[in-house]
Each structure stands twice: as C-alpha cells, then as structure tokens.
Amino acid sequence: MSTNSDxxxxxxxVQKFVKNYDLNKxxxxxxxxxxxxxxxxxxxxIFKASQAAGVLCSTVDMDHDGKFTYQEIAKYCAxxxxKNVEQNAEIAALADVEAxxxxxxxxxxxxxxxxxxVEYFKGNGHTPYSDRDQVLKIIDLDKDGCVSANELQEWFKKRRIDYARMVSARGPNC
Structure with a gap:
C-alpha cells in the first residue's frame, strides 16, 4: 500500500536522480x-563509465528507448x-541473532x-506462555524442535521489514 508519505x-x-544525471539541465x-x-x-x-551506465540504464529504462520517464525513475527509486529496507533488516537481524x-x-x-x-520470551516478556509454542512452530521452519541461527535471522528480518512497512504506512506525525 502506497501512502502520501511514500x-x-x-x-x-526522482528529483535527486534527475539532478544527479541531467547534466545539460x-x-x-x-x-x-x-x-x-x-x-x-x-x-x-570510458570503460568503467560505460559499464556503470549500462547497468543503470538497463535497470531504469524499462522500455529501452534511451529516455527515462518519471514512472521509470520512480519505480527504480521505490x-x-x-532493497535498502531489506538490506538494513538483514544486517539488524544478524545482530539480533548474535545477541x-x-x-x-x-x-x-x-x-x-x-x-x-522459552527463556528468551520470559526475559523479554513478549508473548504469553500459551503462545510460545505457536511462535516456535512458526519460526522452526525445518520442524526439528529447535530454532537455528538461520531460522532466527529470517524471523527477525521479517519482523523488521514488517515494522518498517507499518511505520512507513503511518506517514508523518504518527
């Protein structure tokens, strides 16, 4: 769901993109x-510039006409x-798991x-005791009765991404 804030x-x-790349103004x-x-x-x-430009152009210029429309730039920026939210969530999730x-x-x-x-939940007071088994089942993707570092990382990452989306959907002044 896209908000006015988004x-x-x-x-x-888009304005920054145009400002950075519209050299002839x-x-x-x-x-x-x-x-x-x-x-x-x-x-x-020339070689590096050509490579970098080629990558960016192929990513942004969806109809490959050599011109960048507002919609193409907006989609690229979005x-x-x-990606930034997901990368930040990944990094933060790693830290969460390690801790x-x-x-x-x-x-x-x-x-x-x-x-x-269960000790984790007791220490943090997050979930009522009756819900802990349910949470464990959700996180334990391979159903071995334990939660691995990878499973924890996916769980923390998803929670962080969901939270970022929720905050973004609220918009400013919330």
Missing part, C-alpha cells in the same frame, strides 16, 4: 546523460528503497532448544 519520498528521490534524463555523468564521476575512464544466541544459547550450538527459546 509518494513524497519517491518524488524527492533540460529536465530530462537520457542514457547519454547517464553515461556522461558516470564518465565525469570516474575521471574519464525498488532501491525497498540472542550469546545470551540464551546455553550449549553454544548456534540454535535454541525449546527451553532456551
């Missing part, structure tokens, strides 16, 4: 503008924002038994 952010990102961006911009940023290295394992993985086998998992 649309404002995307509009700002005509208000539009073409593949040649992209190439020239990279050439300038890469100290005249996709990049989504959780350090504190609750008593036998240091890089997974939590049901007993260790």
């Amino acid at each position: 649309n404002d952010k995307i509009f700002q990102e 005509d208000g539009s961006v073409t593949s040649f503008d992209i190439y020239r911009s990279f050439l300038k940023k890469m100290d005249g290295d 996709d990049e924002a989504k 959780m394992l350090l504190r609750f993985d008593k036998d240091k086998d890089k997974k939590l038994t049901k007993t260790e998992f």
Whole structure:
C-alpha cells in the first residue's frame, strides 16, 4: 500500500536522480546523460563509465528507448528503497541473532532448544506462555524442535521489514 508519505519520498528521490544525471539541465534524463555523468564521476575512464551506465540504464529504462520517464525513475527509486529496507533488516537481524544466541544459547550450538527459546520470551516478556509454542512452530521452519541461527535471522528480518512497512504506512506525525 502506497501512502502520501511514500509518494513524497519517491518524488524527492526522482528529483535527486534527475539532478544527479541531467547534466545539460533540460529536465530530462537520457542514457547519454547517464553515461556522461558516470564518465565525469570516474575521471574519464570510458570503460568503467560505460559499464556503470549500462547497468543503470538497463535497470531504469524499462522500455529501452534511451529516455527515462518519471514512472521509470520512480519505480527504480521505490525498488532501491525497498532493497535498502531489506538490506538494513538483514544486517539488524544478524545482530539480533548474535545477541540472542550469546545470551540464551546455553550449549553454544548456534540454535535454541525449546527451553532456551522459552527463556528468551520470559526475559523479554513478549508473548504469553500459551503462545510460545505457536511462535516456535512458526519460526522452526525445518520442524526439528529447535530454532537455528538461520531460522532466527529470517524471523527477525521479517519482523523488521514488517515494522518498517507499518511505520512507513503511518506517514508523518504518527
């Protein structure tokens, strides 16, 4: 679901994109503008500029006409924002898992038994006792009765992404 706040952010990102790549200041961006911009940023290295421009152009210019429409740039900016949220969630999830394992993985086998998992919830007061088994079943993807570091990471990552989306959907002043 897209909100006004999301649309404002995307509009700002589109403006930044155009400002960065519209070297002749005509208000539009073409593949040649992209190439020239990279050439300038890469100290005249034609090969690197060509490669970088090619990657960006193939990603943004969906109809491959050499011109970047507002819709193409907006989609690119939205996709990049989504990637950033996911990458940040991945990094934060790794930290969450390390902290959780350090504190609750008593036998240091890089997974939590049901007993260790319950200790986590007791210590954090998150979930009523009756729901802990249900949460364990959700997180324990391979159904071996333990929660591995990878399973924990996926769970934390999903929770962080869901939270970021919820906050974004609220918009400003919430």
